[in-house]
Structures are given as C-alpha cells and as structure tokens.
Amino acid sequence: MKVVTGVVGNDIHVVxxxxxxxxxxxxxxxxxxxxxxxxxxxxxxxxxETGAEILLISSLNGEAEGWGREVKLLKAKYKDLDNLIMxxxxxxxxxxxSAEDIVPKYKNYGFDLVCHQVDLNTGxxxxxxxxxxRNKK
Amino acid sequence: xxxxxEEREIILNNEFVDxxxxxxxxxxVKNASKDLFISHRFKNKDKMLVQPRGGxxxxxxxxxxxxxxxxxxxxxxxxxxxxxxxxxxxxxARKMLRLSExxxxxxxxxxxxxNHGYRTTRKMVTHFNKPVSLRHGTPDARLLIETAIAxxxxxxxxxxxxxxxxxxxNFPLDKAFLxxxxxxxxxxxxxxLNEPINRESFGPLTATLxxxxxxxxxxxxEMLLSLxxxxxxxxxSFAQNGSMIQDIVTGAVIKKLAKSYAEQIGCGDAAIHLVxxxxxxxxxxxxxxAEQLINMSTVIAAMVGADKIITKTREEAxxxxxxxxxxxxxxxxxxxxxxxxxxxxxxxxxxxxxLTLEVEAIMEAxxxxxxxxxxxxxxxxxxxxxxxxxxxxxxxxxxxxITIRDAKKNIRIIKRGNVPIPDRCYEYExxxxxxxxxxxxxxxxxxxxxxxxx
Numbered sequence: 001m002k003v004v005t006g007v008v009g010n011d012i013h014v015v016x017x018x019x020x021x022x023x024x025x026x027x028x029x030x031x032x033x034x035x036x037x038x039x040x041x042x043x044x045x046x047x048x049e050t051g052a053e054i055l056l057i058s059s060l061n062g063e064a065e066g067w068g069r070e071v072k073l074l075k076a077k078y079k080d081l082d083n084l085i086m087x088x089x090x091x092x093x094x095x096x097x098s099a100e101d102i103v104p105k106y107k108n109y110g111f112d113l114v115c116h117q118v119d120l121n122t123g124x125x126x127x128x129x130x131x132x133x134r135n136k137k
Numbered sequence: 138x139x140x141x142x143e144e145r146e147i148i149l150n151n152e153f154v155d156x157x158x159x160x161x162x163x164x165x166v167k168n169a170s171k172d173l174f175i176s177h178r179f180k181n182k183d184k185m186l187v188q189p190r191g192g193x194x195x196x197x198x199x200x201x202x203x204x205x206x207x208x209x210x211x212x213x214x215x216x217x218x219x220x221x222x223x224x225x226x227x228x229x230a231r232k233m234l235r236l237s238e239x240x241x242x243x244x245x246x247x248x249x250x251x252n253h254g255y256r257t258t259r260k261m262v263t264h265f266n267k268p269v270s271l272r273h274g275t276p277d278a279r280l281l282i283e284t285a286i287a288x289x290x291x292x293x294x295x296x297x298x299x300x301x302x303x304x305x306x307n308f309p310l311d312k313a314f315l316x317x318x319x320x321x322x323x324x325x326x327x328x329x330l331n332e333p334i335n336r337e338s339f340g341p342l343t344a345t346l347x348x349x350x351x352x353x354x355x356x357x358x359e360m361l362l363s364l365x366x367x368x369x370x371x372x373x374s375f376a377q378n379g380s381m382i383q384d385i386v387t388g389a390v391i392k393k394l395a396k397s398y399a400e401q402i403g404c405g406d407a408a409i410h411l412v413x414x415x416x417x418x419x420x421x422x423x424x425x426x427a428e429q430l431i432n433m434s435t436v437i438a439a440m441v442g443a444d445k446i447i448t449k450t451r452e453e454a455x456x457x458x459x460x461x462x463x464x465x466x467x468x469x470x471x472x473x474x475x476x477x478x479x480x481x482x483x484x485x486x487x488x489x490x491x492l493t494l495e496v497e498a499i500m501e502a503x504x505x506x507x508x509x510x511x512x513x514x515x516x517x518x519x520x521x522x523x524x525x526x527x528x529x530x531x532x533x534x535x536x537x538x539i540t541i542r543d544a545k546k547n548i549r550i551i552k553r554g555n556v557p558i559p560d561r562c563y564e565y566e567x568x569x570x571x572x573x574x575x576x577x578x579x580x581x582x583x584x585x586x587x588x589x590x591x
Contacts, residue, residue: 012306014530015345015587019580022539026576036530037306120584121577 001131002052004043006034007090009063016058016090016120023124029054040067044078054085054127062094068109075110085130089115089123141322148279148319153227155254162255162287167330174332175213175268175292176370179410179444186445187470188270189463192217192247194237196257198460199248203265205464210471213445214265216290218273218281219247225277227251246457247273251280255287262289270337274300276308277316279323286327292335292372293324296359298515299339302529310519310533314512318366325367333370336363337412341376344417345528345587346540348548349378349387350495350558354524356391357398357500358515364404365511372445374412377434379589380546386488388413388441394496413443420453421591427451430590431466435473439480446470491562499523502557522555541579542586543569551579 003024007017014036021033032050034042047055057064068088075081088111092102099116106114113130115123149157171177178186189206192215193199203214221230230249237244250258250271262269270292271285278300282293297317301310324334338359340352356373363371373395375387388411395409415434421427428451438446448466450458502523506514518524522535529536537554549566550558558566574582 012304012530014343014528018528018536019583021536022576022583023580026580035306035532120580 001054002030002032002050003054003056004032004034004046004050004052005056005058006038006043007036008038008040008043008057008059008067009061010037011059011061011063012036013060016060019120020056020058023120024056027124027128040070040074044075044081047081047084048078052084054087054131056087056089056127058090059088059092060090062091064088064090064092065094068092068106068111072110085113085127085134086111087113087115087123087127089113089118092116141319141326144279144319145283145323149283151227151280153231153251154280154284155256157255157283157287163330165259165289166286166327169289169291169331170263170266171332172266173262173268173289173291174335175270175445176335176408177332178212178268179335179370179408182444185438185443185474186212187448187467187474188213188445189215189448189450189467190217190272191215191458191460191463192219192272194219194234194243194245194247194249196253196261198243200261200264202460202463203261205460206467207265207267209464209467211267211464211467213292214267214269215272216250216269216285217247218271218275219245219249220274221245222247222249222251222281223273223275225275225280243457250284250288255284258284258288258290268292270294274304276301276305276313279316279319282320282323286323286334291332292337293320294337294339295320296336296338297362297512298355298359298519298524299342302519302526302531302534303339303341303343304530306530307532310531311516314362314516317362318512321363321366321368324363325369328367328369333408334368335370335372335410336368337372338363338374340374340412341414341417342526343528344376346542346548346583347378347527348538348540348550349375349383349390349492350499350550351524351526351538351556353387353391353394353492353496354499354503355526357394357496358503358511360395360409361398361402361404362512362515364399364407365402368407370408370410372410372412374414374447376414376417377437378548379418379542379586380548381437381440382483382485382488382545383547384413384437385440385483386485386492388443389484389489390492390496392442394493398500410444411442412445412447413438413441414447415449416590417449419588419591420449422454424451427453428466428469432469432473435470436477439474439477440483446474491565495558495562498557498559498562523557525554525556541570541582542589546586546589548586 233244297313452458539552
C-alpha cells in the first residue's frame, strides 16, 4: 500500500520522520516521504499524485493543532480523497495536554487514527489493524 | 574594479547598512591588535583554547555576557547570530531588536550583527581585545561576514555544506557554494593585511549518528574549497560522538589527512587546526548530569589533542543558557584542562586504517566526478549520494545511509547507500553489529542510540 508522510508546518524535526519512513518500509508499505516543513496542500497534492491510500502526518513542535483545523475544509476541495486513511501522530499539542482531550479533537478534524505521544511501533500496529478491519467490511 | 569588488559594493549598498567605508575598514584590519586574531593565538598557544557559545539581541546584554566570560578566563569569545539574520531577514531582526531593547525581553535567539552595524560592534570587540568567533548557520553570509570582519571578528565559522545540510530543507545548494566562495575570497583578501582570518568548518552536522567517514570527508572538502581561494588559516572540527576510542581515531585521521590533502593542492603553507565540540546531541535535563557529561567531553578533547574546545552548559536541555551558567562551564572547563596531566597516548591502528580507507575512497570518488571545478564536483557528489548525511532534512540529501551503534557505542555503517565505502571496510563495520535483528528492533536501537546521553 502507498503512504504519503511528512512533518507538517514550519517544523524541521527530522529524526522521527526518518524513523517513520524506515519502519513503514520494513512493514512493506510503499513510502512517499515529503520530509520536514511540509504544508497541508502539499500532503493532499501528493496523495492525489501518487494515488496513496494512506496519509500519515507527523508533528513534533505541536504546530499540528493549528493546521488540523483546516484539514476538512481543504480536503473537501480535492476529488477522490474520500477513502484516504488519515493518520496523525507525534506530539500533537503545544505545551502539555492529555490524550483524552486531544484524540476526540483530532478525530473531529477528520483523522481516522490519532497517536499523541504514542510509541512508533504501537502507532503503526494500530494502522495495520485499522486497515485489516476496513478490508473485512 | 575587480568583479569581486563590484559584487561587494552591491552587497554592502544595503538599506540596513549605514555606509560601508572600505578604506577605513582596510586601515582598521591592517592596524588591528594581534590579540584579536585567533590565528595568531593558535600560533603562540600553550594550551587548548576554550570557547563557549552565546548571543543576546541587545548590545548591553552581549557586553554583559562577555564580561562574565572574561571573568571566567575565556580564551575565545563567541558571537552567535539570531535566526532572522541567518535567513537574511534584516527587517524582522530590526523589529525584534527594538522590542528587545524597549521591553527588556529577548525577542531574538542571537545578536543581530547587521542591524547593530560594524561601528557599534567594533567598540565591544576592541574593548575586550580577545579573539571573537562568528557562529551563525547562514547559507548566504556575504553581508554578515563583511560586517563581522569590519567589526574586528577574525574567525568565521561555517561553510556551504555544513551550514546547509543540517539546517535547511530546500535552500539551493549550488547557490550556497557560490555565496561561500565570496566569503572565502573576502577572508583571503583581508588575510594579506595583518594576521590571517581563520575559517572554521562545522563538523557536528546533524549531530545524529553521523559516521566519522562522512564528517571527515565534509571537513576536508570545505577546507580545500577555502584554501583554494587563498585562506591561510583553517580549523576542521567534529563533535563528541559517544565512544572515546572513535573520537581519538577520528582526531588522528582528520589531522593526518587534512595536512596531506592541503599539501596535494599546493596549500601546505596554510595552518590547519582541530576543534572539538562537546556533546552536540540531546542533553540530560538533570543539570548535574549535564555537568558530568561536559566534563567528560573535556577529557576526550584532551585525549584527541584538540586545539580548541567549544563548550555546552548545564542548561542545554532547557533552552538558551543564562550568562551565569555559560560562564560557569568556561571556568569548569579551564579547571579540568589545568589538572589533566600525564595523558596516555592511545592508538588503534586497525580502526585508523579502516577509517582512512573509507575517507580516501569517498574523496577519490568526489575528485573523479567529471565537473570542471571542485565545488561542482562536491555538488554533484551530494546530489548522487556519494556523500550522504544521516538525518539531514535537505531534499538534495539521499538519506540512504543507515548507521547504528555497536556494543562499544561506536557509530557503524550498516547500509552504505551510494557512498563508496570499500567492501572490506563495509564488512568490518557490519561485523561489529548484530544484524540478525528485524528492522523494527533496529529502529528501536536507533532511537536509543540517538538518546545515548539522556
């Protein structure tokens, strides 16, 4: 399966981005890594261009909270993205916050899977599980 | 008028520069005190020079910081530049400087040198009468270094590769080479007037599992690009990498090869120095542990035989350090250096041989690129992945090389990508690691290897 991934906004934290790339490949995904410092439009453009089934956005400095609000609005402008699996992970809040508050907020923004400060492999396990469940339907 | 001089006049005819008086600046450099030149200090040094990091937005706070450093017996003063200036955004830097001056809150993460100007900054530099080192991270540093040298700052850090690949996603690398060529030529020209201006490369790169072979190749290439423009004093550098023996081997190989490659291009007369950075990776948040780590870095620097050490502070994990914490490290480091006597000479011939072969193979591949000039050969080599920097955010970087730590915490290459590591060396590197693990556990190891000091 094809995955588009990258770090959203003016965030230059590159380490986790490389590790996500590496781990996804090890699990057999075809990865299109846009790297750090990527804007929402670029993510959706890449999803259309590559025909990706999954979009995995990450954030470390917490900027995602600002960008998240615009996801639904922007995604609606694209055709054929209705089946795109939307996942977001990393540190999803500036300062501190609990997953109980953060997860519903991001689900509301239009994400299917939300991993706030979740270990990388646990997060990718949940992605694979989600794909399995969806394929059963 | 030469093309370079024409370019200089364009660069310095800038709304943020208050008339640049070329003749006056030339006179100033010609008659400047020898004590301002680190190249002069290196020539006459009897100990490892200690240099902290530090930059505040206002003149007043920078002056106060320098007073603390001098009190702590500093050898070289730093001047760290704010990030707006690094991106040539002098308008924002000016606005933030004003806010910092009016409100007593720091709105910049360094000293906006262009906005302060050379006439003001020179007063501070000549007052302290110690060498000052310019620390920045600027791909286009043309205006910045003109201002720095006119201020009496006679050491310029950086380079087209080391100030780009760790910091930027898409600033064009070919432009960076040309902008730095200007820097080298201006430094070379001023070097004829008095003692040489020292150029220093930034060896730590991404400070994340960079193998010594890559560090050394990039240090050598930036050195050659600088020397071929006429620079006469150059410092290669690297950072503590987590294994004492690997640092000692890196130091031995870089010293040997820097001299030999400089001679090969007919620049054997240039003075080459070695700079060691205390741990540049993630620091422990426990301030006492941070001090232990800093102290250990100093010991390794002495084992490596560095000419200068660049310090961290006990507040590294927290944010920009206070002047008190910063000066404390300087005093502590000087103390440690003073009591480090009777150091043993440690040599690991096998590791040195492997590392030398790796560096020579990569250098040969760069030189064999068909381009006509060295900077184009280097540019092509980065584009082709012959040079590949782990964890660089830049789009031109290949990111095919994978490195992990072995049982002794040496950084090893387990996937070479397009980097021409000779087969024998590659087999040796891999044989030091447990490669029977699956990728998931290797990723976990990498996470642990990055946070080794936390």
